[in-house]
Amino acid sequence: MYITLSAEERPMPAVLGGDERARKSLTTRLPQGKYLYREGDVVERIYQVMTGVVRLTRMLENGRRQVIAFGYPGDIIGFPANGCHHADCDALVDTTLRAYRRAALDHGDGDPELHTALLQAALGEISAMQDHVMMLGLKSAAEKVASFLDVISRRYGEDLGAYRQIELPMSRSDIADFLGLTTETVSRAVTALRKAGVISLDGAQMIIVLKPDTLAELSQGED
């Protein structure tokens, strides 16, 4: 699932299909830093992330950037708007994807189950985007950062008994642009969590969540 910072867990959507569906799809590799598509490109394929992590971004004319979502394994990306992509997509780490013809989305391409699965993924993305809106609109900087670390570590981290551990594939700048903050503010919030003993760092990317419950509380706001 996309990183969306909703409080409730959402089930990871099953990877679309097995052997017989794989014949209808095409596995592609996307090396770190390479773009899968750009905003404005005509949508010819829909993709499911199999391994790795991608980044979906949109720019404003004046250079300001918004990270729309991070795509983790299982996520469907590339839904069209008026037939075109509405974001840039590039790989944060080496990534493999499964590509489906756009027709699979539009009329099923002779595979009703695939069609249904894509529709469900689209509905899930609406929900995910709404969660993102909630976070951007309602939460303070500290709450946003706590939410981000809480969700990403719960969803993709390693469970080490009382602790959780997660290696972030994205930079502070990516996190800032995802949360609508500056890198400095993200850095300060992370430092505050570290000084409060809620998390511990091993380098900038490796996060150890020492107090998962406290992190969850901080992500929700006091009142």
Place this chain on the structure above:
Amino acid sequence: MYITLSAEERPMPAVLGGDERARKSLTTRLPQGKYLYREGDVVERIYQVMTGVVRLTRMLENGRRQVIAFGYPGDIIGFPANGCHHADCDALVDTTLRAYRRAALDHGDGDPELHTALLQAALGEISAMQDHVMMLGLKSAAEKVASFLDVISRRYGEDLGAYRQIELPMSRSDIADFLGLTTETVSRAVTALRKAGVISLDGAQMIIVLKPDTLAELSQGED
């Protein structure tokens, strides 16, 4: 279309179907202030707004509220997430809606064209939510308010030659909760636009856009 504050215009989706499709749907009236559904309700119907305006809201535990979207004629509302509604929906003014069975979304309900139209609407909503994310994440308070007035007046306002005019069905508090601001900040921004001669007010709800081009520039940011 939902109010989404994207720069580019999107075509208003055609009202779903005509006579023969109307037989498969049910027209319902929703008086001002009444709720169509609540967050968590099981989704049994998908709706299209025919006349009037609805408000989609979500609350956080601590009472903070986010207005997810305003639904204008043509908009499809009520897409499920895990089978349930993920927002409250109530009417800002007396509203009429056309209700479709949920089956129409899931497998077409024997009407492939309706199914396609609903899927297109879902894709449009993903795009709309992304625009909302862009605005919340990238724009300043003044830019958000300018964007809001710009988009809503261009999309739903009356064209009076050099001017545009729009009656807002929502309160300052609704606008604030949509834009992630406080009512005071919205009020300040509106006053600043009025003092700059960009807009003029007739009461709190009736907005006359005196300088549409200037409003569009202010909504985009200087640099």
Place this chain on the structure above:
DNA sequence: GGGGAGCGTTACAATTTGATACAAAACTGT
């Protein structure tokens, strides 16, 4: 090994936004 580029952190100043308080205006029901 030295030097530079990029990223992350920290401190401090500047700005924006929010909180509070209160006044004015609009709306409500009697």
Place this chain on the structure above:
DNA sequence: ACAGTTTTGTATCAAATTGTAACGCTCCCC
């Protein structure tokens, strides 16, 4: 028309966030 309620606008002050700048660190290239 009236009092009471809600909404909106304004001003002041406090708080949160950003901008700026400096510094340290790592990695890579020379």
